Amino acid sequence: MNVTGQQNKGHRLSVVVPMYNEADNVLPLLERVHEGLRGYAGHWEVILVDDGSSDHTARRLHAEAARFGPHVRVVELMRNFGQTAAMQAGLDAARGDVIATLDGDLQNDPSDIPAMIERLYADDLDLVAGWRRNRQDALLMRKIPSRIANRLIARTTGVHLHDYGCSLKVYRAQVIKGVRLYGEMHRFIPAWMAMATSPRRIGEMVVNHNARLHGESKYGISRTFRVVLDLLTVAFFMRYRARPLHFFGSIGLVSGGIGSLILLYLLVVKFAYDEPIGTRPLLLVGVVLVIAALQFLTTGVLAELMTRTYFESTRRPPYLVREADAPPPDVDSGWFAAEVAA
Known part of the structure; x- marks a missing residue:
């Protein structure tokens, strides 16, 4: 019996992928998502957000979406608003009960998503964050800044995770949709989530991490200094937003x-x-x-x-009320469903 399939049957999954100048990664990404979700029992969709790319990313997104089917949806932003805004646009467009986010550079592995969803429901969590224990990045440009940022964020917010910067995360939609992201706050999503739910309902899971094959990294050591400034905002809102x-x-x-x-x-x-x-x-x-x-x-x-x-x-109260999981949805043409053997 497929345990993951039985655990998630009846839930819809939305996979949100912000992309910026990743034209060469569009087709490989969609192929990996379909391969990774081959055994997923629920219905799912992919939301690809083009963040005002200056190359041919948008054109390829629309072309591949037409080829793969209506469960692949494209959200095209009018200009480059940044990864946080692109991720928020994808979250707003998502229709699933469960939402997974990942980068469009092929470094995250979509095959980790079913196991993360299983963990989400098995441990009754609201967020399962990916932990890139074996990162395939340059030590100076990516690993050291990430380690510094992770320690600063954990100490300031009280939400202790090994890897805040991993975009591969799985959320309960009703919780993440109650959180609004601004500026460059995508790296602080677990901290923002802790304002809407208990930190005990935030977990992490070791995931695969691949070396970048196409395109260029948008990150560098300079982001560590921006993290320090953003932390001031996060710390204030976590403790004193309503007072x-x-x-x-x-x-x-x-x-x-x-x-x-x-x-x-x-x-x-x-x-x-x-x-x-x-x-x-x-x-x-x-x-x-x-x-x-x-x-x-x-x-x-x-x-x-x-x-x-x-x-x-x-009319938004300073709290969120937890709702019961929705009943199994009706099937429509806008979702993809894989055949799973019992």
Whole structure:
């Protein structure tokens, strides 16, 4: 009996692949996806997102989609918006109960997807992230920056994974669709997921990793510095998205407390010991700290008002309600189904 097939029967899978200047990888990618999902029992689709490629990627995507069938869908962005935006476009277009994402450079192995889906349901997880234990990349340009970034992200977010940068991930659609990705936040998806679900429902699994055969890598050591900046945003949103006053207010109270103690000390010096304080640098420090405290507290109140306005205007509460798995779907022509032997 095919355990993976029985585990996933009745669920629809959407495979999302952002692509940028990967014309030579289009056909090999689709062939590998079909080969890797040959034994998958559920119905599935592939969503190929062209991120404003400057080569012939879009043309080849449409040509191969017409050849393979309606389960291969193409989303063509008007210009290059970046991998995060391309991934979000694919997630928005996905119709499956389960969504898998992978890179279009053939370094991820689609044959890992069925086992990751099995793990998702067997362990009742919301995300299974790939772990490229044996990476086939250059040590200086890819491995070292990735290791630095992984450690920084794990320490800051509290979501401990070995490999944040692996694009091969499998999600429950109802959870990932409650998360919006902006900027260059695709590498922080597990952290964003931890704001919508428990970190205990985020797991990882060792996956295959292949050397790049065509095209050029879009990553380099410079991305490590961008990760540090993005981490500030992630850390703030993870802890204070719905209560920004606690962040700014805490800084304001500490600053105001220290400034008040300084001014109180100078007041005692002035009236108890009749010493001049007008030329003391400590007086300027105390005044600046008190003014800064007022500014932080005011900023916190304004941020709190903006947060509440956002939740009220969008009708999106600061929580997500878990829904039961959908019943087995009806078959239509927009999905691919493989014959699986019992």
